[in-house]
């Protein structure tokens with residue numbers, strides 16, 4: 001058994017949770033170290049919220065061990081709750097309270113808290129201090145929820161899909177805030193079903209599907225382990241692709257793009273392969289509509305591992 | 314030491330009440346509206362006036378008798394044939410139908426189980442005897458007293474106060490808890506070190522502030538508009554009110570202890586409120602209930618509260634002689650709290 005290093009704030013081992021017949025979480029083990037942002041990425045129903053709530057002490061696992069900053073549920077629950085900040089996936093705080101009243105309520109629960117003006121400045125909500133929650137936009141509300149999780153300056157922050165339902169602009173804004181939170185030295189445990197969010201924020205990512213973690217590592221590690229190289233994307237007629245494939249065997253793995261417009265192929269050495277490809281295109285006189293090279297993304301990793309797109313139901 | 318999270322949550326309870334216009338309406342304006350409507354409807358302490366039907370027949374004395382009856386201030390008469398009056402009787406427009414039969418005897422058709430019709434019969438009977446020259450062997454004297462505290466409105470105001478405490482505590486508390494549960498707020502609280510009992514206690518203490526508003530508004534309105542007077546000790550009255558509020562609030566917490574569905578809660582709420590509202594003697598005395606019903610109704614919390622408030626306010630009774638009522642209220646407070654604690658679901 002590996003001894004957790006001094007910098008480990010969260011350590012979970014062999015978590016299992018069953019709801020009647022459904023195995024919602026199946027043997028999940030993970031670790032988050034100090035100052036790290038860890039993202040649990042998975043499609044709807046993967047078991048992210050269930051995992052998150054077990055780690056927060058809201059649901060007890062059927063089996064498995066959880067340790068937060070060296071403390072354990074349920075014995076040291078009270079102490080753990082002072083160290084963690086939580087934003088649940090679906091919460092509605094009192095809509096008749098103002099931002100200030102909401103933050104004051106939550107800071108009253110903790111022995112030591114940040115000053116509210118300072119927190120509000122960090123959340124960029126200064127001008128909304130006396131606005132009721134019912135009059136805030138979705139993005140602003142989400143920032144208040146984040147504020148409630150931050151009032152006591154926790155060591156570890158749990159955020160369950162913090163940006164779901166937000167428009168791209170509000171999402172980027174929240175990411176900016178979370179980067180600052182991380183820069184303050186706090187650890188973050190984040191769940192999301194947005195690849196981009198995991199890519200933008202996380203130091204390490206775990207991909208979850210059907211209750212299991214199917215891959216875990218840094219973005220680089222995931223891509224290099226499961227989906228090495230780059231992708232060539234190009235547009236030509238199907239018959240032309242066939243003649244290209246006759247001379248370039250590596251083109252045999254080319255797949256139609258989900259949009260239907262053109263093809264893509266995973267290659268290990270993009271520069272050489274591009275040169276070869278272009279030579280053949282010239283030689284055969286292929287009418288090439290479009291050509292580009294892109295790096296592998298989490299999306300490709302997920303597709304490779306599960307055979308599905310993350311947003312497919 | 315007073316806990317700052319409890320203070321903050323009690324402040325929150327008050328804020329929720331203050332900022333919810335419908336809560337204010339139900340708590341303050343509804344009872345005053347009832348008071349106005351019923352108070353004005355029954356404030357005429359004039360003699361009761363009965364509508365009766367006089368059936369046209371063929372007896373010789375009929376027109377004189379009918380004329381005599383028509384002149385009486387106690388009666389409002391309608392003359393007509395049998396079919397016409399039968400319809401009016403059915404519709405409740407007349408209480409009874411009177412005819413003189415062939416022998417000149419007055420025959421009255423009415424429903425004896427309707428107390429007003431029975432009184433109309435008595436009044437008509439007396440008037441007919443009078444017309445034919447009856448003198449009372451031993452006349453009696455009716456001395457009309459108008460004691461403050463014995464009008465219908467005096468009976469009604471304590472009832473409305475208790476009812477308002479009951480409905481607002483039961484609905485307000487339970488509904489807030491159910492809505493908080495549905496919105497995952499209770500779950501969110503469980504992820505903080507806040508002691509869950511503080512959340513529950515905040516509801517009870519918060520209710521006391523709302524109680525203060527109801528108490529002042531309803532009694533104040535009664536005093537200003539109808540000259541209502543409290544005979545007993547104000548402190549006793551407040552004590553009864555506080556204990557009543559505590560028992561209704563814990564009943565609300567119990568009813569809202571499991572469900573996350575506001576319609577379900579509405580159903581539970583109505584199931585409790587409607588019968589108690591009718592049976593607990595808010596609007597009229599329970600004296601007319603059959604014994605078996607009266608003895609059950611006695612044990613309802615709203616009955617205990619209505620009775621205790623009435624006895625302090627109208628009869629000037631002290632707390633010492635309200636042992637039964639206060640005991641019932643205390644019992645509900647404790648029992649509901651214990652059951653609520655056992656069955657409470659945070660998420």
Ligand SMILES: Nc1ncnc2c1ncn2[C@@H]1O[C@H](COP(=O)(O)OP(=O)(O)OP(=O)(O)O)[C@@H](O)[C@H]1O
Pocket residue numbers: 019020022024042043044045046047048049050051089193
């Ligand atoms: N209390 C419960 N009772 C029964 N089944 C449950 C319960 N909670 C979750 N599940 C089931 O467990 C599975 C995992 O749910 P979970 O909420 O953890 O998914 P998720 O990854 O958070 O999904 P989403 O992206 O939609 O939030 C789902 O199939 C869900 O239906």
Ligand SMILES: [Mg+2]
Pocket residue numbers: 048049050089160161
């Ligand atoms: Mg979820």
